[in-house]
Amino acid sequence: MKRRDYIIFALLLGIAIAYPWLHPPRYLIASALLMFCYATVVSQWNLVFGMAGIFSLAQVAIFALGAYITAMLGRYLDWSLWYTFPLAGLGGVFFSLLIGVACLRLRGIYVALLTLAVSQVMFVLIQTDSMCSSLNKVLNPATCVSLTGGAQGLGSFGSFGWRSVLGGRDWIIGDYYTMLALLVVGLVVAFVISHSRIGLAFKALRDNEELARSRGISQFKYQLLVFALSAFLTAVAGGFYAAHFGAVGTDMISFPLLLFIISMLVVGGIGRLWGPLLGAFLLMAADEVFKEVSDWRNVGLGVVVLLFMVFLPEGLAGAIEKGWQRIERLFGRRETLGQAARSDDKASSESGD
């Protein structure tokens, strides 16, 4: 976790900041910023899934909730979207806490089932929402759509507003840096938490719940805490997504997106610091390369997740780290062996008297 990680972080950040100045094709900038958005979601998911070991699949629902909060506040109340993001975050925290409470007595796969059910219920509720709300009837009598937009989705609620600052061509670069800033915050938050006392509690509960409890860690408190902590930026990422695309729809809670994002986590490495970033990058790249055969996308993702679960459960970040350690051991070998021998001597002499 030491200097090496800070150097990697600085390097990647430098590249990401410089990238738009190399005049890449516009669609690559769009892909990159979408990758930042997903990577943020994955980095927060990693807190719940990787660090706390809770198999929650609710993150995509929280992401979508954030997007809908931003979209609806922008559309119906005409708020500047910048004011909606904190509210989206808080809405996500509240929603996530409810799910956390419901999951308190569940373990393992049952948490996955419950949280998946919650997202699917949310999907169906929005998809089938065809009622014209009374509010909407007053506001838009001519084009009455349902409150959530139903299956058509919801649009025309504003954007980040970079168009008026940077112009009709470069606004996307504004969006790019906005998303990048969010990702940096997400990574820093994940890093700080995982190295903090709170993170230690999450890991302890993951490794051995009963032992953690008898060492003074309240499962109730810390489980709710991880649900709350991980939800804020996830929901804000949803808001940013909505602001960038200018539209939200039920595809944000759909199963394919869930699969896509969870694949990032699995491929990158569950519980690894660099897992989310690596996974998001690789899957976005793969998605780009295999565009031609996109009919097979979900099948392909399923196979990839399966293969990783079986052969590389620690993901690519885990595999790379292991390789690195092996190299380190190769060079530092004599030293550690000497240490072990010394401690053996000590142990035997102690027990000898």
Added chain:
Amino acid sequence: MSGEGTQPLLACRNVSKYFGALAAVSDFDLDVHSGDVVGIGGPNGAGKTTFLDVVSGINPATSGDIRLDGENIAHTAPDIICHRGIARTYQLNAGFDSMSIRENILVGAAFGQGDKGIPRLRYSRSMHQRVGRALELCGLQDKAHLIVRSLPVLDRKLVMLAGAVATEPKLLLIDEPVGGLNPHEVDDVMEIVSGLVDAGMTIILIEHVMRFLLQISKRVVIMHHGEKIYEGDPQGLLSDQRVVEVYLGKGTAKRLQHMLAERGGND
């Protein structure tokens, strides 16, 4: 017994634990004063571990009264009991497997006795000092960086013990510290636990290895079918008719008597 007349550190009255109709612990009384070292023995299924589960809050009592420093903790959550000052180890080699030895012990130090349960990001300096002391007491200083998953049994037991010690408990509960160890390793653990006793720690320990139980404990309790059939000093145990009948057998009793006599001579 030390501190007689004063309020006991731990006072258990009529503690019972039922699993359905089965009384794993039944009407059990025990007083532990500060500085006591109480050893609990007895046949398998006597309710020894269940008693520790009850005291540490993992498996609350069905009925009865458990007071720590006069405060009832019979239905308090295990994390709060830990904050109040009781820490325990497990019979099985429980550990935080993916973490290093140091991190395992840091859990005890960071959330142990006196913690208010407020989630904070930072560690205080005293937490790191607790870790250092626990590592030293359990002889793990040189191995602190090793990952717990791959440790041999003895080290895993010591890590678990160090984690409990790091909470700086008023009362330490140790469940079978030398179960499954070879005689050489038993001596190692005995030395470490003696060190804890010398450091003034109050301990309740469960053990089947009688030579360990009798040499470490200042007072011994024998349980059978959830009840106490003996409480007194280690010597008296070996001449107690019922204990010899139910648990030790005549041969073992004689052998242990020799061992204690020898040790007494050496002192």
